[in-house]
Amino acid sequence: MTITITDVARIAGVSVATVSRVINYPDRVKESTRCKVQKAMDENHYVYNALAGSLGKSSTRTLGLIIPTITNPIFAVSTQGVQSAAARRGYSLLLGSTEYDAETEYNLVQLYLEKQVDGIVFSGRPLNDRSLAYMKSRRIPYLFTWEAVDDIDAPHITFDNRRAAKQVVDYFVSMGHRRIGMVAGRFKDTGRAYRRWMGYKDALVQWEIPYDDKLVIQKPYSVASGREAATRLLKMEEPPTAIFCANDILAYGAMAAARDLGRRVGVDVGIIGFDDLEMSAVMDPPLTTVRIPGHEMGTMGADALIDMVEGKKPETVQYVLETDLILRESVPRLN
Amino acid sequence: MTITITDVARIAGVSVATVSRVINYPDRVKESTRCKVQKAMDENHYVYNALAGSLGKSSTRTLGLIIPTITNPIFAVSTQGVQSAAARRGYSLLLGSTEYDAETEYNLVQLYLEKQVDGIVFSGRPLNDRSLAYMKSRRIPYLFTWEAVDDIDAPHITFDNRRAAKQVVDYFVSMGHRRIGMVAGRFKDTGRAYRRWMGYKDALVQWEIPYDDKLVIQKPYSVASGREAATRLLKMEEPPTAIFCANDILAYGAMAAARDLGRRVGVDVGIIGFDDLEMSAVMDPPLTTVRIPGHEMGTMGADALIDMVEGKKPETVQYVLETDLILRESVPRLN
């Protein structure tokens, strides 16, 4: 029923090896026969079977990418980076999300290995130590993005979550804020959430502001939980004048919370986010936030991984990309 | 180097067929031998080779999904739907985006076919007639989401873009608006954009409002272009009192444009979006928009496709899901 390389060979009157060559190394076959074969393929609507092909070669020219969730637009941009860089070099992408679940992540790793991907890009530290152990036991390359993973001997392309978070709080302080709350991500979900909290604390230490437990609320990343958390903070007897949200999604929720309570963002209360999503610039007021190199991180990650796959580069790429605090109008200067 | 089914068989002292059976049909092998084999697999860190497996069976248990872009969050939600429904039934997903380019789409289809996917979910009508012809020439099932494709004999799971758009304009009219602009998507990019424009016109006809060319601007979907287009509309000598944006992303831009020009959304000018993204509820003011069944469309699409793949259902699923106009505060009542 389906036509194979063998059929094409028969029709064109050549051997299967020759057909395989016109597919893989066209310039190793004489032009006249190449045309004959090409014609036979076209006329019979031959479709290459990549499964069989990869079984013969060692490689599938496929990368696996693991992200927390596709639902947060920020992972869409890094994913697009990985995808486009991979495509540019002739690789395709297997995409999977963990939804912050360690077991799901492990299954994903296993699936990828079974599907014989040539390499895996992780977004952040693996949630599951088994995932890592599994990877190490195999011989395929992998790397980390989104978060440095110091204790693991693998390359990473990342940015400094802790430092970026500290800069946020530094800025609040420079605007006269001393009582600063934080809507953090859940530390058990991601190391990034934890690092950003560390950065928050670093700044407090530097500016000699006592750490207050009640000012920090861990929440999953969603608009609704940002709203809840910020509502709680703003309703305290002694509410913060500024709130650092661990990502823009949470910040949007926090802005809504402030409005609900009649506090004007950028006038009565300061809010800063993290990620610089496309929408942040058109919030009312425009949201001050940390721009992270999502797309770049993706492309560099894919490129570095492919280099490893193809044995081109040393295995110790350790890039730390720059972040920028984008100043907009969501932070008032306190008299 | 890598350990295969043959190694496992040798170690466990059984035949390869038996090993294959413990992998695929565990209950067809006696418990004692199953344990022996399992042990041999575990101790030697055997990893199943899905490539070789699929070559033997007919199926890869993999679906291909084609979306316009991963960058618009609304496709993230339908993608997540497809993904989760597929996973639930033991299928994995190959994800690719066309970026609204016909050639890219065709390449994607070709890639999927080469990778032997069991079926393909399209998001909207194929941009490229060759894609479609190609699909038809193969024997693998496919279906459409996001948009009915009447002239193609394939199932679809969709919603009525035209009707939903008409309801938007109906609502504007019911609030006293007669001069209504539209920031539309580009008709050449998607049929959905065109359909929504048709719905806009349907309403104008019904309410006997003359169609004015200058009130409709086609733009690619981005915040920036929404802002541009709305700016242009609002700066007209006789500006619209209401603007229908073909998606929420454009609407966010339009809201910013209104603010830039000192027009209060929901008071001086009405804006309605389309998609009901998570953020729309926390815009200032909260954005009135059309909620579409993105997640449901995804899950139903995947389920229907898998049914087809597995030969379970008639091939003529034609679901039209419901949309809802979510009334919030971005539309003023005109005196």
Next chain:
DNA sequence: AATCAATATGTAAGCGTTTACATTTAGATC
């Protein structure tokens, strides 16, 4: 103990490629 039907396992031929190696062909050199 013989018979029979399940049940469990083994044998070996695919699945559609790739590729090392062998063979043929072509073109250049004398």
Next chain:
DNA sequence: GATCTAAATGTAAACGCTTACATATTGATT
């Protein structure tokens, strides 16, 4: 035209699994 080298093509053995079919084992039934 004989010789040699390089280029073009062919042969056949992998790659790691599945599965139809054959064979062996088991246990119930008589």
